[in-house]
Amino acid sequence: MAAADDGGRGPAGRDRVRARWLLVAAVLLALAAWPPQWYPLPLRLKLTEWFGATGYRALPESLPAGAAEPEPYCPPDPENWRGRHSIEGVEIGESAACVADNPWAVAAFVRGTNNVSPDTLARSGLTADAVEKGRDLDGDGDPDEIHIRLEVAELNGASTLPGGPVTRYEIAPGVRPGLWVFAPKLVGMAVENFESNRARPDLRLPSPALRVEQGDRVRITLENAHYMPHTIHLHGADHGFVSASGEGNDGVPFTSEIPVMPGHARTYTLTPRQAGTMFYHCHVQPHVHVMMGLQGLFVIEENRPDNWLQTMNIGAGLVRVPSRAQREVYDRAYDLHYLDLDKQLGERIQTDNDPRLIARSMHREYDVTDATQDYFTLNGRSFPYTFRESLVTGGENERILLRVVNGGSKGLALHTHGHKFTATHRNGGEVPESARSPEDVIWLATSERADLALDLTNDGTHAYGPGIWPFHDHQNAGVTTDGIGPGGNISAIVYSQYLDEAGWPQTRGVSWDNYFTEAYYRKQIPVWQSYAPGLFSDPGFDGRLLLRLVGLAVAAGVLLTLALAALLRRRRPRAE
Amino acid sequence: MSSSWRTALTLLALALLPRWAGAQDEVPADDHAHHHVTAPSGSVVMNENRDRLPRDCSAISRDYAFTIEAGRAYAADRPGSLFGYSLNELAVEPCSRIEITFVNEDEVRHQWMVHGLPAYLYPAGMFHLETPGKTRARGSFIVPGDDRTYLIHCDMAQHMEKGMRGQLVVGRGSGDLWGVAGVSDDFRRSDYLPGFAPALVAGAVALAALLAWLALRGSPFKE
Numbered sequence A: 001m002a003a004a005d006d007g008g009r010g011p012a013g014r015d016r017v018r019a020r021w022l023l024v025a026a027v028l029l030a031l032a033a034w035p036p037q038w039y040p041l042p043l044r045l046k047l048t049e050w051f052g053a054t055g056y057r058a059l060p061e062s063l064p065a066g067a068a069e070p071e072p073y074c075p076p077d078p079e080n081w082r083g084r085h086s087i088e089g090v091e092i093g094e095s096a097a098c099v100a101d102n103p104w105a106v107a108a109f110v111r112g113t114n115n116v117s118p119d120t121l122a123r124s125g126l127t128a129d130a131v132e133k134g135r136d137l138d139g140d141g142d143p144d145e146i147h148i149r150l151e152v153a154e155l156n157g158a159s160t161l162p163g164g165p166v167t168r169y170e171i172a173p174g175v176r177p178g179l180w181v182f183a184p185k186l187v188g189m190a191v192e193n194f195e196s197n198r199a200r201p202d203l204r205l206p207s208p209a210l211r212v213e214q215g216d217r218v219r220i221t222l223e224n225a226h227y228m229p230h231t232i233h234l235h236g237a238d239h240g241f242v243s244a245s246g247e248g249n250d251g252v253p254f255t256s257e258i259p260v261m262p263g264h265a266r267t268y269t270l271t272p273r274q275a276g277t278m279f280y281h282c283h284v285q286p287h288v289h290v291m292m293g294l295q296g297l298f299v300i301e302e303n304r305p306d307n308w309l310q311t312m313n314i315g316a317g318l319v320r321v322p323s324r325a326q327r328e329v330y331d332r333a334y335d336l337h338y339l340d341l342d343k344q345l346g347e348r349i350q351t352d353n354d355p356r357l358i359a360r361s362m363h364r365e366y367d368v369t370d371a372t373q374d375y376f377t378l379n380g381r382s383f384p385y386t387f388r389e390s391l392v393t394g395g396e397n398e399r400i401l402l403r404v405v406n407g408g409s410k411g412l413a414l415h416t417h418g419h420k421f422t423a424t425h426r427n428g429g430e431v432p433e434s435a436r437s438p439e440d441v442i443w444l445a446t447s448e449r450a451d452l453a454l455d456l457t458n459d460g461t462h463a464y465g466p467g468i469w470p471f472h473d474h475q476n477a478g479v480t481t482d483g484i485g486p487g488g489n490i491s492a493i494v495y496s497q498y499l500d501e502a503g504w505p506q507t508r509g510v511s512w513d514n515y516f517t518e519a520y521y522r523k524q525i526p527v528w529q530s531y532a533p534g535l536f537s538d539p540g541f542d543g544r545l546l547l548r549l550v551g552l553a554v555a556a557g558v559l560l561t562l563a564l565a566a567l568l569r570r571r572r573p574r575a576e
Numbered sequence B: 001m002s003s004s005w006r007t008a009l010t011l012l013a014l015a016l017l018p019r020w021a022g023a024q025d026e027v028p029a030d031d032h033a034h035h036h037v038t039a040p041s042g043s044v045v046m047n048e049n050r051d052r053l054p055r056d057c058s059a060i061s062r063d064y065a066f067t068i069e070a071g072r073a074y075a076a077d078r079p080g081s082l083f084g085y086s087l088n089e090l091a092v093e094p095c096s097r098i099e100i101t102f103v104n105e106d107e108v109r110h111q112w113m114v115h116g117l118p119a120y121l122y123p124a125g126m127f128h129l130e131t132p133g134k135t136r137a138r139g140s141f142i143v144p145g146d147d148r149t150y151l152i153h154c155d156m157a158q159h160m161e162k163g164m165r166g167q168l169v170v171g172r173g174s175g176d177l178w179g180v181a182g183v184s185d186d187f188r189r190s191d192y193l194p195g196f197a198p199a200l201v202a203g204a205v206a207l208a209a210l211l212a213w214l215a216l217r218g219s220p221f222k223e
Helices: A002-007 A011-033 A041-051 A103-111 A118-124 A286-292 A324-329 A355-365 A543-575 B003-022 B197-215
Strands: A085-087 A090-092 A131-133 A145-155 A179-184 A209-213 A217-223 A233-235 A265-270 A276-281 A295-301 A332-341 A375-378 A392-394 A399-406 A412-416 A422-426 A441-444 A449-455 A468-473 A491-495 B036-038 B044-046 B063-071 B089-092 B097-104 B110-114 B127-131 B136-142 B148-153 B165-170
Touching (some): A085 A103, A090 A103, A103 A118, A118 B036, A276 A399, A295 A332, A324 A399, A332 A392, A392 A399, A441 A449, B044 B136, B097 B110
Parallel strands (some): A209 A295, A392 A491, B089 B165
Antiparallel strands (some): A332 A375, A399 A449, A422 A449, B036 B044, B097 B136, B148 B165
């Protein structure tokens, strides 16, 4: 206490008195500011015993509902791509969903880009050598020499200039993962126009579904216009280990060939003897390249006379010109390509522009064994965009063929509402009649394919009658987009009476304004806000609690300074 | 392509001409309005113009002819680039006519595209040469009379970003564009740092703190 008496006189002593007052003030402030809901439980119970409950204080009000700013559900179709067309003698069926393929491109794929008029070619957007068709070797009225050319293109990639990713492609509103795709050879710019960063409609995910006939002499030239090495592996399709010209033909860098380097081209050849739904993909660092989107359906149709095939189906989906064999059994055929994507993988092409940095990041720093999937697409889009272009549409008693591939790294538990389908083929082989049964879930492991027959007869087994019947992966992640639902690969079987003129399904549930708003998939809009704003909107904040926290922070600051000062004061005599 | 089709396309272009001429420079991009000619080799020349003068030119001031090679080889001297042109900057006089011979040495498609030209002469403001692998294309266009710098690029996905970006300087130009290969810097540049950079920075901070402490030792704590 001698020091305290001392302090009453000298300047150091005055400091010490001030420090004591400060200490008392800080402790009192801390006690007063401490939020009652944070008191220890025994203390709270004791206080309740003594004084009873504290008075009612309303919880914070709901924040006002932010307005959803939806984009149009169904974009216009100014050139009537959805309609029935007859181009170059090719009868192109109607496409009922609201976004359809370019019918001139469809005609060029059927006749061959080398066999159509300059006007059709110009309207197709394709180069004259995109799909060349040659001689009819078996004299059955259709061409058997097929030369397909594929390029590799990057979507949502890096740029050294201001602005976001370039050659933009959205799988859902505002969702733009970095992607690599095999692409048909297209004339002109990769984007819609000079003012736009958006990829043209025919440059997209998934890589196009390819269609050839059993016995065709097929050449597939990979023109690697991308900045990384790639190959094509014809998964499940009958091909020789070396090509007709003696080059590697299996696409595997460590067993058959040096990859096709940027700026270079190589031709793969095959004459497939077995029909079936197969697959093609890049086999260079496949754990990365295949999962970036370098994969597509490869369909080998049964040989029939006068069987002019739609060699490419851009974006998969409805086959506008089905094969003869399909027309014998089915009213319509769809290619359904499922894929899952890891957001963290796609981002790696958006951060740096230098191919050396990208190669290191993707092939050495990225660890696929730690990967998780964030996006789930059907034909290159997630819900709600799947409803624009990947609806399965039909009428009662129709028969529909679905050719399904799961290109994702997770399995797919494909489930149909309102229908039981029958798997007629699996992985390119026929399922014996005795083993077939109507099912409503089919499990497809990575790279597995199935041909599913959908019978729209309302018999209580195959179908339960007209409606809008969703079909989707029944695993929980698959119906979300980065954890937000509804998203992922949800689409629907829609009967014609439930479609409006523009091809949009007349749903009876909630408004879709949220789902067509970017902010919804950025997790900024409460999921039921559109119809239960008071109930489930975000609450406002508790101002009183915030004030108490500021009080606690001030007290803590004062106490810290006092503690530091005391520490230094205790050390000083030793320093002197 | 047969000559009848070429004639038909030319007639189509002439039929559409009044529409272009009546429009202002901000004509919306419209692919179907382009006049493009596809050669048997598959190369495309879009919006060629050998004789129609820009509004601010009374005559062609001068004729230029450039040969531009394109391909992997022309990026070899620029680290971190993959594709390139043999010539990234062209300087010409206002109102001059420029003939480009575009030689694609790769086995994939490449383009040589100029943007920002007057839309009343060049639909969407574009002059465009495109060639499949191992082919060449030739075309001419006439530049307006004002000093301006135009973007040249290949618009295949990522080709501009990976090196195929040039500029056409008419007269004194209007300032260098960003990211012209070998001419101007990229607007965004990655951080090229060694793995030990964080340790180096942390070490430097620690060393500086130690030196400062030694220099001022004791003084802040003295009365």
